[in-house]
Amino acid sequence: MPEKVVLAMSGGVDSCVSAYLLKQHGYLPIGVSFLLYDGQSFENAKLVSEKIGIEHHLIDLQDMFRKSIIEPFINEYLSGNTPNPCVMCNPNIKWDTLIKLAQDLKADYIATGHYARVVQDEKSKRVKLLKGIDRFKDQSYALWGLKQYQLVKTLFPLGEITKEEVKKLATKLELADQEVRESQELCFIPEGDYRKFLLKYNPEITNRFGYGKIVTESGEVVGYHRGFYNFTIGQRKGLKIAFGKRMYVKRIDPERNLVVVAEDSALFSKGMILKNVNWVSIEETENIAGICKIRYSHSGVWATAKRLENGKMEVIFREPQRAVTPGQSGVMYDGETLLLGGIIEKVLN
Numbered sequence: 350m351p352e353k354v355v356l357a358m359s360g361g362v363d364s365c366v367s368a369y370l371l372k373q374h375g376y377l378p379i380g381v382s383f384l385l386y387d388g389q390s391f392e393n394a395k396l397v398s399e400k401i402g403i404e405h406h407l408i409d410l411q412d413m414f415r416k417s418i419i420e421p422f423i424n425e426y427l428s429g430n431t432p433n434p435c436v437m438c439n440p441n442i443k444w445d446t447l448i449k450l451a452q453d454l455k456a457d458y459i460a461t462g463h464y465a466r467v468v469q470d471e472k473s474k475r476v477k478l479l480k481g482i483d484r485f486k487d488q489s490y491a492l493w494g495l496k497q498y499q500l501v502k503t504l505f506p507l508g509e510i511t512k513e514e515v516k517k518l519a520t521k522l523e524l525a526d527q528e529v530r531e532s533q534e535l536c537f538i539p540e541g542d543y544r545k546f547l548l549k550y551n552p553e554i555t556n557r558f559g560y561g562k563i564v565t566e567s568g569e570v571v572g573y574h575r576g577f578y579n580f581t582i583g584q585r586k587g588l589k590i591a592f593g594k595r596m597y598v599k600r601i602d603p604e605r606n607l608v609v610v611a612e613d614s615a616l617f618s619k620g621m622i623l624k625n626v627n628w629v630s631i632e633e634t635e636n637i638a639g640i641c642k643i644r645y646s647h648s649g650v651w652a653t654a655k656r657l658e659n660g661k662m663e664v665i666f667r668e669p670q671r672a673v674t675p676g677q678s679g680v681m682y683d684g685e686t687l688l689l690g691g692i693i694e695k696v697l698n
Contacts, residue, residue, distance in 0.1 A: 351375055351376055351377040352375075352376055352377065352456075352457040352458065353376070353377045353378075353379060353451075353454065353455065353456035353457055353458075354371050354376045354377065354378050354379065354456060354457065354458045354459065354460050354504060355378075355379050355381055355447050355450050355451045355454060355456045355458070355459045355460070356368055356371060356378045356379065356380055356381065356459070356460045356461070357381055357382075357383065357443055357447060357459075357460070357461045357462070358380040358381060358382050358391075358394040358397075358398070358405070359382065359391075359394065359462075359536075360382065360390070360391050360392065360393035360394035360395075360397070360525070361393075361462070361525060362515060362516060362519045362524070362525045363462030363463075363464075363507060363515060364380075364394070364461070364462040365393065365394070365397045365519065365524040365525045366462070366506075366507065366515045366518050366519050366522075366524060366525075367460060367461070367462040367506040367507055368380055368397060368398070368401060368403060369397075369401055369518070369522060369524060370506040370507070371460060371504070371506055372401055372402075372403065374506075376458075376504075377403070378403050378460070379403060379404045379405075379406070379454060379456060380394060380397075380398045380403055380404065380405040380406070381405075381406045381407075381408060381447065381450060382394045382405070382406070382407050382408070383408050383410050383414075383442070383443070383446065384407060384408065384409045384410060384411055385410055385411060385414040385418075385442075385536065385537060386411065386414065386415075386419075386536070386537040388539070391407060393525055397524050397525065400524070406450075408446065408450070410442060410446065413442060414438075414442060414537075417437070417438075417441060417442060418434045418437060418438050418442065418537075419434075419537060419550070421434070421437070422434045423547060423550060423551055425676050426543070426547060426578045427551075427554065427558065427578055427603065428603055429577060429601035429602065429603035429675070430674075430675045430676030431581045431582065431674045431675070431676040431677055432676045432677075433491070433645075433676070433677055433678055434535065434537075435491045435535070436491055436492075436493060436494050436678050436690070436692075437494065439491060439492055439494055439495065440494035440495050440496065440499060441494070443461065444459070444495060444499040444503075445499070447459035447461075448498075448499065448502055451502065458502055458503065458504050459502050459503055459504070460503065460504040460505065460506060461503075461505065462506070462507055463481070463488045463489075463491075463492060463505055463507070463508075464481030464483050464486045464487055464488045464489075464505070464507050464508060464512070465478060465479065465480065465481045465487065465488055465489040465492055465505050465508050466478075466479040466480070466481060466482075466505055466508035466509065466685075467479065467500055467503055467504075467505060467508075470630075473631065473632070475497060475630060475631065475632070476497060476500040476501050476503075476630075477629075477630040477686050477687075478492060478493075478495065478500060478629050478630050478686070478687045479508075479685045479686055479687070480682070480685045480687070481505070481507065481508045481509075482508065482509055482510070482511065483510070483511040483512050485512070486511070486512040489680075489687050490642055490645050490678065490680050490687075490690075491645065491678075492687070493627060493629055493678060493680045493687060493689065493690020493691075494627050494690065495627075495629065496627070500629075544578070544579050547578060554576065554578065555575070555576060558576050558577060558578060558603070558606060559575050559576045560573060560574070560575055560576075561573065561574050561576075561577060561605075561606035561607055561608065562574070562606070562607055562608075563588060563590055563607075563608045563609075563610055564607055564608070564609055564610070565596075565609070565610060565611065566599065566609060566611050566615065571590045571591075571592050571596070571610065572588060572589060572590035574608050577601050577602075577603060577606060577607070577608050580598045580601060580608050581598065581674065582598055582599065582600070582601070582616070582672045582673070582674040582675075583597055583598060583616060583671065583672030583674070584597065584598045585597045585598075588608075588610065590610070592610075594612060595612070595613065596610040596611065596612060597610060597611065597612070597613055597616055597672075598610055599611040599615055599616055613671075616671050616672050617669035617670060617671050618666075618669055618670060618671075618673045618696045618697055618698050619665060619666060619669050619697050619698065620652070620663065620664050620665040620666055620697035621643070621663075621664050621673050621679055621693050621694075621695065621696055621697055622657070622661055622662070622663055622664075622693075622694045622695040622697065623654075623661060623662045623663075623664060623679045623690075623691030623692065623693060623694065624659075624660065624661050624691055624692050624694040625660060625691050625692050626660050626661060626662050626689055626690070626691035627689060627690055627691065628688070628689045629687050629688060629689055629690065630686050630687055630688055631686075631688055631689075633656070634656070635655060635656050636653065636654065636655045636656070637653070637654050637681065637688060637689070638651070638652065638653045638654070639651075639652065639681040639682050639683045639688055640652070640681065640682045640683075641654075641664060641666065641679060641680065641681050641682075642679070642680045642681075642682070643670055643673050643674070643677065643678075643679055643693065644674070644677050644678075647670075649682065650666050650667060650668060650670055651666075651667040652664050652665060652666045652667060652681065653665050654681065654689075661691075661694070662689075662691060663697070664679060664681075665697070673693060673696045674693060675693050675694060675695065675696065676692065676693065677692075677693050678690055678691070678692060678693065679691055679692075679693050
């Protein structure tokens with residue numbers, strides 16, 4: 350009897366091809382779509398499930414998603430940070446729900462359409478999380494929150510192939526509309542404008558945080574803003590200030606409703622403090638070194654890290670890095686292996 354796999358299916362290219370590949374590899378996939386917010390459509394997930402002959406279930410997680418992801422996302426922005434909700438949603442919503450469903454359905458594994466890989470390390474007896482082989486699509490960065498009990502049950506059908514191969518297979522098998530069904534960076538903000546989302550979800554923020562000063566590091570007022578939540582670290586466009594030279598957002602001060610700007614050279618930092626650190630592929634140690642990424646698109650820099658109290662780590666870069674942003678994730682690798690990750694709490698200048 351084939352092993353059952355509970356597969357997260359959004360109806361997009363990646364999850365649909367994942368369902369097909371699982372079946373081709375001898376598994377019995379069970380498609381599951383999560384209703385997280387208004388306006389979602391799972392018609393293609395249902396159609397593909399019918400086409401390849403597998404079960405499909407729709408699970409309503411709207412209340413959990415709102416309380417655990419959307420509301421903290423808004424609160425982080427209003428605290429002057431730039432959050433990445435995916436890194437919290439993956440372990441706390443998607444994986445835990447998939448594992449519970451797998452238990453209920455007596456399934457052996459769970460799976461998603463992420464471009465990443467897992468391998469069992471016989472020496473350490475741990476499951477290692479590796480980068481996907483497609484360097485341009487690798488999504489391991491967003492999976493640093495996964496625990497061992499989650500990884501041991503996880504399959505990544507797309508980890509060993511490229512995005513181009515997935516697209517070709519989807520076209521050949523007519524599994525998804527690639528133009529319409531590409532995954533969005535933030536699923537609950539499909540239009541991509543988080544500012545409009547904040548105003549729509551929490552319209553009173555304009556009264557609480559609108560109209561503040563834009564200042565230099567010395568405190569000189571060089572302009573005004575209509576809400577510090579409209580800005581992110583390193584941003585230049587939209588400042589609307591005349592200073593005679595290019596200025597960028599260096600820091601956001603929510604308590605004083607200030608946006609602090611500086612020249613580009615002042616945006617470089619020697620390190621950072623990570624909180625909520627999760628040791629993924631290895632056991633926790635006092636000190637560690639590896640390649641550190643400070644955002645998804647970051648190419649990475651060699652860094653050393655030491656453990657602090659309360660589950661935090663101090664990370665020092667070999668070379669100063671630009672626009673290290675509180676609220677984003679800091680992730681460390683040893684080659685292909687994701688070692689650990691955490692939320693950037695503080696920037697070390």
